[in-house]
Amino acid sequence: MNKEASDAVRPIDIITKKLHKRYKAEKRFKFYGILAIFLSLSFLLLLFVSIIGNGYSAFLQTYVQLEINFDPAVIDTGNLASVNFPGLVKQTLREKFPQAKSRKEKKQLYSLVSSGSSFQLQRMVEDNPSLIGKTEKIWVPADDDVDMLFKGYIARDVPESDRRLTDFQLQLLDTWEQEGKIKKQFNTTFFTAGDSREPELAGIMGAMSGSLLTLALTLALSFPIGVAAAVYLEEFAPRNRWIDIVEVNINNLAAVPSIVFGLLGLAVFINFFNLPRSTPVVGGLVLTIMTLPVIIIASRASLQSVPPSIREAALGVGASKMQMVFHHVIPLAMPGMLTGTIIGMARALGETAPLLMIGMVAFIVDIPSSFTDPATALPVQIFLWADSPERAFVERTSAAIIVLLAFLIVMNSLAVILRNRFERRW
Amino acid sequence: MSSTALIITLLALSVIGYHLGRKRAFSFGERSGGVRFLHSRPVYYGLLTALWCAVPALLIFTIWQVFETSIISNIIVSDLPEQIRTLPESRLNLVINDIKNLVSGNIVSGDIKPEIRQAAEHYKNLQSISNGALSVIIITLAVASIFLIWRKINPTLRARNHVEKIFTVFLIACSTFAIFTTIGIVLSVLFEAIRFFKVVPVTEFIFGLDWSPQMAIRADQVGSSGAFGAIPVFTGTLMISGIAMIVAVPLGLMSAIYLSEYANKGFRAVAKPLLEILAGIPTVVYGFFAALTIAPFIRDIGVSMGLDVSSESALAAGLVMGIMIIPFVSSLSDDVINAVPQAMRDGAYALGATPSETIKQVVVPAALPGIVGGVLLAVSRAIGETMIVVMAAGLAANLTANPLQAVTTVTVQIVTLLVGDQEFDSPKTLAAFALGLLLFIVTLILNIIALYVVRKYREQYE
Numbered sequence: 001m002n003k004e005a006s007d008a009v010r011p012i013d014i015i016t017k018k019l020h021k022r023y024k025a026e027k028r029f030k031f032y033g034i035l036a037i038f039l040s041l042s043f044l045l046l047l048f049v050s051i052i053g054n055g056y057s058a059f060l061q062t063y064v065q066l067e068i069n070f071d072p073a074v075i076d077t078g079n080l081a082s083v084n085f086p087g088l089v090k091q092t093l094r095e096k097f098p099q100a101k102s103r104k105e106k107k108q109l110y111s112l113v114s115s116g117s118s119f120q121l122q123r124m125v126e127d128n129p130s131l132i133g134k135t136e137k138i139w140v141p142a143d144d145d146v147d148m149l150f151k152g153y154i155a156r157d158v159p160e161s162d163r164r165l166t167d168f169q170l171q172l173l174d175t176w177e178q179e180g181k182i183k184k185q186f187n188t189t190f191f192t193a194g195d196s197r198e199p200e201l202a203g204i205m206g207a208m209s210g211s212l213l214t215l216a217l218t219l220a221l222s223f224p225i226g227v228a229a230a231v232y233l234e235e236f237a238p239r240n241r242w243i244d245i246v247e248v249n250i251n252n253l254a255a256v257p258s259i260v261f262g263l264l265g266l267a268v269f270i271n272f273f274n275l276p277r278s279t280p281v282v283g284g285l286v287l288t289i290m291t292l293p294v295i296i297i298a299s300r301a302s303l304q305s306v307p308p309s310i311r312e313a314a315l316g317v318g319a320s321k322m323q324m325v326f327h328h329v330i331p332l333a334m335p336g337m338l339t340g341t342i343i344g345m346a347r348a349l350g351e352t353a354p355l356l357m358i359g360m361v362a363f364i365v366d367i368p369s370s371f372t373d374p375a376t377a378l379p380v381q382i383f384l385w386a387d388s389p390e391r392a393f394v395e396r397t398s399a400a401i402i403v404l405l406a407f408l409i410v411m412n413s414l415a416v417i418l419r420n421r422f423e424r425r426w
Numbered sequence: 427m428s429s430t431a432l433i434i435t436l437l438a439l440s441v442i443g444y445h446l447g448r449k450r451a452f453s454f455g456e457r458s459g460g461v462r463f464l465h466s467r468p469v470y471y472g473l474l475t476a477l478w479c480a481v482p483a484l485l486i487f488t489i490w491q492v493f494e495t496s497i498i499s500n501i502i503v504s505d506l507p508e509q510i511r512t513l514p515e516s517r518l519n520l521v522i523n524d525i526k527n528l529v530s531g532n533i534v535s536g537d538i539k540p541e542i543r544q545a546a547e548h549y550k551n552l553q554s555i556s557n558g559a560l561s562v563i564i565i566t567l568a569v570a571s572i573f574l575i576w577r578k579i580n581p582t583l584r585a586r587n588h589v590e591k592i593f594t595v596f597l598i599a600c601s602t603f604a605i606f607t608t609i610g611i612v613l614s615v616l617f618e619a620i621r622f623f624k625v626v627p628v629t630e631f632i633f634g635l636d637w638s639p640q641m642a643i644r645a646d647q648v649g650s651s652g653a654f655g656a657i658p659v660f661t662g663t664l665m666i667s668g669i670a671m672i673v674a675v676p677l678g679l680m681s682a683i684y685l686s687e688y689a690n691k692g693f694r695a696v697a698k699p700l701l702e703i704l705a706g707i708p709t710v711v712y713g714f715f716a717a718l719t720i721a722p723f724i725r726d727i728g729v730s731m732g733l734d735v736s737s738e739s740a741l742a743a744g745l746v747m748g749i750m751i752i753p754f755v756s757s758l759s760d761d762v763i764n765a766v767p768q769a770m771r772d773g774a775y776a777l778g779a780t781p782s783e784t785i786k787q788v789v790v791p792a793a794l795p796g797i798v799g800g801v802l803l804a805v806s807r808a809i810g811e812t813m814i815v816v817m818a819a820g821l822a823a824n825l826t827a828n829p830l831q832a833v834t835t836v837t838v839q840i841v842t843l844l845v846g847d848q849e850f851d852s853p854k855t856l857a858a859f860a861l862g863l864l865l866f867i868v869t870l871i872l873n874i875i876a877l878y879v880v881r882k883y884r885e886q887y888e
Contacts, residue, residue: 030684030781035680036677036680037685046719250604260615260869264614350708382714404711408706
């Protein structure tokens, strides 16, 4: 009857139509959320896959077997240091492959074996002088290019000029392999040696002990100072302007870029106090200053969570304020403080930039044994190796990262366990 | 006596002091009919003796160690022959270094002159005298204080109050660390920066368009004169941080929204710690990842599309930095989103809003100040981030807006200018401190604003 009314759009239709759109928008929004998490986690996965994929092969190393004749005519027992062990290795190689005639071919032959093999022989003779005069079969590390070839990182089917190994070297290696004189075994050098320019001789022991010394100093200084500062600010400090300034400062320091702490270390500890460069002492001091805010903030949170009834009870039975804090509050807050400290230490372990500033980036072969020896740290070693052009250092860098991440995972799990086991909810 | 042995002796002495003090307190207690007649518990008498034994001696030890080297060096210099003493300062320092190297048995540059060798002998002599004197002074002091305190112990000595006072002083001293660190940072970068600005005017530094800090060290050397216009460095920093924020803010914010508003408990318990792993990975690892995996990947894509992509593109560094910052943005936003009262959501639902509309029109606007604060903190992190850009971004300061080209950042320049050998009066080295000062000021301002905003916001809903 009324044409206009039936033609007019009913409000419910608009709402239904819009509702459909709104539900779609709802679904899209939810999808974006899942997508964001998925993307972030896939980056994490990609990172782990790329590091582990590049690094796992560094835990194996290619060794070649040499039949060394410890000729008494060559080895002078009176002065082992002057014995021509490299010559001994070269002679063995020449006897093994008489087909290497020209100078160039001989040079290619010698370069198949790591330059560290002569030191290995020297050590063997030092440890066991009865070897002299005997002929022994000895496994020595292969050169890094050979190692890369057997791990499949050097393609054989490219033109000779594009390859690190020549056709002649490949031919020699094939003969060797057929004789069963090439094998891969666990790379102990990587865990026991210091840094080296030769990838097959380079290890992380030096960097690890550097990190250990640095962290030991950091822990020894930052834990007591951090806890003491937190206890004062939380339990004793009067509420006034001065304390406000201190608190603002602590919160700010927690967010100051780490490289600025490096500048501080360089200007104050090295230039002003004349402490030795590149040493764990300075590294430890700089990392202490850097981790203290983290520890103080965590310790304060932990102290805050201890209920006031504990304090009142202690004061009620006649404890002094100091006794109340040291006998009751601190023991109850300890798990939280330790958790914060471990997290701070984990951060300090992974920190690189401030250590670059104070010169812990030097090429150091010796394994540091005291706080004033020149040293590097594990993350700095990673940085140094990442800059090296050799292909073999790529896998060693990744392997060092795996070791570093393993340490961090252990420390963080420890913190989580500690929190779950001991932290009380009041 | 070596310093380690000295410290160990000192600790042993203070342990002995503790026992002596405690025992004396007990003996007084027995004489007067029980320890309850003493002013404090016997432990405090022991602690008081131990503290008096160790603390003054340790203080002297530290002061001695700090000044020993410079005092000995001064004595050595004043004993050197006239013609060496009057050398310019840099040459004199080399001579002193030679002497020190000779003392510690290191390799010495060039051949050793007899007077240098003599000076080294003298140095060794002085060092052993100083060591001996220090040992004697410290041990005498420690033993004397044990004896004095031991004599002073009697039932009316207020040992607990003394010990507590010493503890309070220690606690206060520890709490001032933050102030001293801040002062230390400001002074250490400020002085060097002022020296830099005496050579290079501030206006040239802040508004100059050309950055090439390599300069001739000697006057007769061929080399550029050095240009210190920091604009290309700033734009590079801004570009990389900007790319990082473009990656991190949407991903971090959406993750936080999903985790706090949609996800069930189980998913949240798994995804949140996994996301936080991203924050725990050392930056050097991200740097290696960027240089090894992401940068070649981006270059390959670019080349296949016919673009000219640098192998150290800003895009690669920014992308990886963004990944690193995701957990900061997400956990800070998570906190503030959770702080929005449930009543506000319920109100929106009651009016018929869908969850996404509630989030977009109620929750996020309510949480916005907190989110902005979190993002500002993330920006300050991105600006100060060092290792990723050192390993994946370039060294050359290009003034460009193209993210596929190599740019450099403030932190990269600080590292390249300060790593390696350096002299402390060249503008090149001082430039690093000027950049450091700028970095500190900018991050400080960002942090203060962010912390203020976050705190203000938290109070609003508490």
